[in-house]
Amino acid sequence: MIINKHIMRTTNEKQVLQQIVNSGPISRSQISRNLSLNKVTVSDIYSQLLHEGLIREVGHGVSTRNGGRKPVMALLNVGYGYVISINILRSRFSMITCRLDGKSENYESVSTRDVDLTTVLDMIDDRISATMSANENRLLGIAFGLDGVIYDNQILAASLKGFKNFDLAKYFSDKFQVPVVLENLASESAIYERDFAGEGLYHNLISVTIRDQVAAGIVTDDRLYRGHNGEAGNIGTCPLADRYHEENMETVNHYVAEGPVLQRIMAYQKIDRVDVNRIRRDYLGHRPELLSILDEFAYYLAKVLGNISNTFAPDAIIVNAPILELLPELMDKVRDYVGQMAILRKAPLLLTKNAKEASLLGGASAIIHKALGLDDLQLTFGNQRSAVLEGVES
Template sequence: MAKKVLNQDVMRDVNQKLVLQQIFNEGPISRIDISKRLKLNKSTVSTLFNMLQDENLVVELGEGEASVNGGRRPRFTKINGHWGYTVSFEIGYRHLHMMVNYLGGEIISFNNYDIVGFDMSAILELMVAKLHVLRISDTSRGLLGICVAVSGIVDNNRITYAPFLDMSHENLQTDLENEFSVPVVIENEANLSAIYERDFNSAGDFNNTLTVSIHKGIGAGIIINGRLYRGLHGEAGEIGRSIMMDANVGVMDQFRKVEDYCSEDAIIGLAQSIKEDSTIQRQDLVTLFLADDADIKRILKEFCAAISKILFNVAANFDPEVIFLNSPLIEALPELLSEIRQDYRQIAENRSLIQLAQNSQYATLLGGCSLITHEFLNMTDYVLKF
């Protein structure tokens, strides 16, 4: 008898999540449509819906039109976007980005804070301070969860490697959970960009994708059969740390990494060296390129050729349906995407589609919004569309 009750509880929990998934993804939607989509009895759907409504997680919008055969008018429902909010942080080399989202992904606010000269303890103090002064008064549950994105390797919510910050003695998850009593997830920024493409954009139409982030370093978020692939120790997708090979002599070039040659930071450094101007940044590259500066056009042409080879290598390993490029530089200069596609076709025989990720500034943070939403709803294995 106990086993039967347990099985019934498990089944009810699964069905309730399926109903919530339908409302989240397809709302406004009627109970009758949910019943048809899930092939569940109408009374079962009503019971599960009432449980969600009691928690104020869903709201009814009113009645729709009756069918041509008459009968009761359907009542439409949707997710209660103001049930609560999430906060996502992105710790960069010089900045801390912070985004606040309603349940469902709607952006409430975005802020950028300068963290030049900050160690990890100071960054944590800043995050805690900003969370404490945050006031979102129009939600019933308040803060639901926190996501922190980092450039580095994350294994089971613990940062094991970070190229720009010493995080070896920090446990962000424990510190933030103890302070705010909500779920906290730590994740690699490239992985979050891949989640963003899957849950917010057209990547959801594909089961196997790569999202290659080209910023200060280079990383890839890997989606296999619709799920994020992290590897055994969270190191999957660390393509920027691959050793560069010297094509002329066939030996490793002093063990320099791929991102030392063709990350955005490497390209900016090369431009600074050639132009003898240490103040050059991304926008200066864009301006000089558009002004037909010969040096910058040559540098970026070589950059495109190198990126096309990197994409060929990762595509050969994972055979994705589509590769998304998350790069503020390429987003600012779409001409570079055409160049990369052309170079790629010459060596890859159209192996994979290459598309430019949109809203690169927000991609990581929105991916964090999705990840923590799945976490606090206990729906990590369910598809949610934002």
């Protein structure tokens, strides 16, 4: 068999950079041992990355017990550039800037209520331009997340008017001359759970997001699964039998999506805007009207989660829902309903640790992978260590 030397070199370069991102500060000799590559190859790639400014040296580790020179330690150079991640929802968009080590900055949420698509794009354009003007480092890429079916960086279906088949990636890539990646919100949340929150614990997980739609992001063997044309996880349109009259069927979105649930709450409260403080107050005060609405929500959500657990057998299911972030105690009722189901597989049901930014950070991870040329390799964020370590061999 003839091995293409260029492919070997590219693979080695990616793996060395992956080691520095995931395990830095780290020495060349430790990278060599971790990858079973000879030291000359590692040193050559290391020097190239250092010359390009992708990594930086941060001090020395500790020499071996036998003495010798202390090894120079390297980290990813977060000053090399930054990325922007944007989520577009029905009546707002949210945005963060993110360093290459996954640290987020400058979260903002902008209302787009009663605004058309062209104006929304202009508003996003203005925010990106303002961020670039205020940042001395260079923009390396942009990620967009939205509810819908996305495949091969194209929007095949969307809950937002005007976005279906609109080439959002090309529009902003042409404007800012950087790579742009698109994902649906559920897939971004699943990436977040894998790369930021999971710490390598769950290799097969499902993140269920409840926003304008109910959707599932699926990670199998650490890889995002999109299915045919990106349609995997589109559970919001699946039918559910009515709790009291099984012959009546509605969609999962009807019973569980954020909009319909909040509409029911506002209707009983006789107000036309969501008042989260009042929802929390009524819940703690055991208002029967609210408890009834939330019991219905918990029951139908349990049906969805139980079926997912039994069908996919994931290591864990992580739920990302603002209503559950506001009322985390409600998750116990969901677990109780799942516990009553006659199913073989009951995966752990968890709440995300960061409902507000989970999908944004998942998008940031996706574009960081792209910017670093590491699309097919696992990166883990959020566990950066001190610059000088103890017990590192030379």
